[in-house]
Amino acid sequence: MGGGGGKAEKARRSSARVRLWVARASTVLLWTCVVHLAAYRELWAPSVLTRWPGCPTQPHGVQLRSEAVATADGGQREAARSMALPPKRIYKNNGYLMVSCNGGLNQMRAAICDMVTIARYLNVTLIVPELDKASFWADPSDFQDIFDMDYFIASLRDEVRILRQLPPRLKRRVEMGFLRSMPPVSWSDISYYHHQILPLIRKYKVLHLNRTDARLANNGLPMEIQKLRCRVNYDALRFTPEIEMLGSRLVQALRRNGPFVVLHLRYEMDMLAFSGCTHGCSNKEAEELTKMRYAYPWWKEKVIDSDAKRKDGLCPLTPEETALVLQALGIDRSYQIYIAAGEIYGGQRRMAALTSAYPNVVRKETLLPSDISLFQNHSSQMAALDYMVSLESDIFIPTYDGNMAKVVEGHRRYMGFKKTVLLDRKLIVGLVDQYRNGTLSWADFSSAVKASHTSRMGEPSRRQAIPDKPKEEDYFYANPHECLHQPDDLSAL
Numbered sequence: 454m455g456g457g458g459g460k461a462e463k464a465r466r467s468s469a470r471v472r473l474w475v476a477r478a479s480t481v482l483l484w485t486c487v488v489h490l491a492a493y494r495e496l497w498a499p500s501v502l503t504r505w506p507g508c509p510t511q512p513h514g515v516q517l518r519s520e521a522v523a524t525a526d527g528g529q530r531e532a533a534r535s536m537a538l539p540p541k542r543i544y545k546n547n548g549y550l551m552v553s554c555n556g557g558l559n560q561m562r563a564a565i566c567d568m569v570t571i572a573r574y575l576n577v578t579l580i581v582p583e584l585d586k587a588s589f590w591a592d593p594s595d596f597q598d599i600f601d602m603d604y605f606i607a608s609l610r611d612e613v614r615i616l617r618q619l620p621p622r623l624k625r626r627v628e629m630g631f632l633r634s635m636p637p638v639s640w641s642d643i644s645y646y647h648h649q650i651l652p653l654i655r656k657y658k659v660l661h662l663n664r665t666d667a668r669l670a671n672n673g674l675p676m677e678i679q680k681l682r683c684r685v686n687y688d689a690l691r692f693t694p695e696i697e698m699l700g701s702r703l704v705q706a707l708r709r710n711g712p713f714v715v716l717h718l719r720y721e722m723d724m725l726a727f728s729g730c731t732h733g734c735s736n737k738e739a740e741e742l743t744k745m746r747y748a749y750p751w752w753k754e755k756v757i758d759s760d761a762k763r764k765d766g767l768c769p770l771t772p773e774e775t776a777l778v779l780q781a782l783g784i785d786r787s788y789q790i791y792i793a794a795g796e797i798y799g800g801q802r803r804m805a806a807l808t809s810a811y812p813n814v815v816r817k818e819t820l821l822p823s824d825i826s827l828f829q830n831h832s833s834q835m836a837a838l839d840y841m842v843s844l845e846s847d848i849f850i851p852t853y854d855g856n857m858a859k860v861v862e863g864h865r866r867y868m869g870f871k872k873t874v875l876l877d878r879k880l881i882v883g884l885v886d887q888y889r890n891g892t893l894s895w896a897d898f899s900s901a902v903k904a905s906h907t908s909r910m911g912e913p914s915r916r917q918a919i920p921d922k923p924k925e926e927d928y929f930y931a932n933p934h935e936c937l938h939q940p941d942d943l944s945a946l
Contacts, residue, residue, distance in 0.1 A: 729757025766879025
């Protein structure tokens, strides 16, 4: 009995030691996991880790997304886009910058590039920009509905910290109404942001910039600032997988039928009302456009002389004028003409001359009608599709120098100076009027149009800077020459 009791006691002691060892080992293992998790959390982007508080499964890279890619035969395959993230830039955070973009897609796109650059050089944390939902187009899309937000945040982590939303404590303050909001001064250089904006961010911890269009100068900025603007525009701002997939399918559908020209035909109702350009419109249409202009108080110019504005080259070309120009330039009648625009004012009646001259006029809605219907009522997403097709076209021709025309022009320069015909509208309307009144023959009209545009094809050039007149000088995003591979004779300038 005594011997048996001793053995039992030894067994109990041995069991206790085993349990103690297991407990200690478990504690060490747990703390090891915590330490590794913390280390990995510093290594990888916050946007990836905050989804689930577990250990990362890909120590050498992070798969930012899987996407369906259209194949040449119209099918689909799954492709994963992965990237090894750049090292995180460590800096003392001076506060948080919130921004609300205004305007259409491409106006907001340029603004996002500027705001990222400003946040970087102020050493602040940028909150993912808010997109305009209150403009004429009333598009309810958020940033992540148009752009790949995970990629945007992660790809720029070596420059600036970007968060989806404010930290909880600051978010509660903002929700309670404690937020300083202001528009920055247009066309400012970086010193304005250092001397005027940064002190406000430090004072209030959070600053909201409620207008962002054209708030950074075109010229006179350090080279690293200009290059960062390009990096954001041409790399970090990728569209969502859904938009990229559909955009690729549109391009493939066009390619199957030969060369195609993208015509950015800016002849929509809002543009005509805003500009006051009514050439070719009926009296009833002109009255309708005028009423619309007066209905929007933020469209400041109300009394407009349409004829004078047209003669100065300040109106978008009409579809009829555009048809003559395409023919004069020698665009082959068999080419597809893809209309990158909204609904053309006047409908088929105004498009008749163009469709007669070029029977292969197409739109995204006619190429992939069922797929495109999913994007209806989301003008910025529709504009993103047009943007993708415009980049891949054989020739891009805008009939007005709005934001899309300028941003696409610059992007095509970045892609190797792809042909972009920059129409001289003032010259063209004069030639068109002469041809129509019989004082200029077709041969002379065509020769004059061709001769005047031989050096307006998006070839390498330097931006023209006009001191104290930033609105009149060349736009940075139309020709970011600091980021382009220029010929030696231009690089030396």
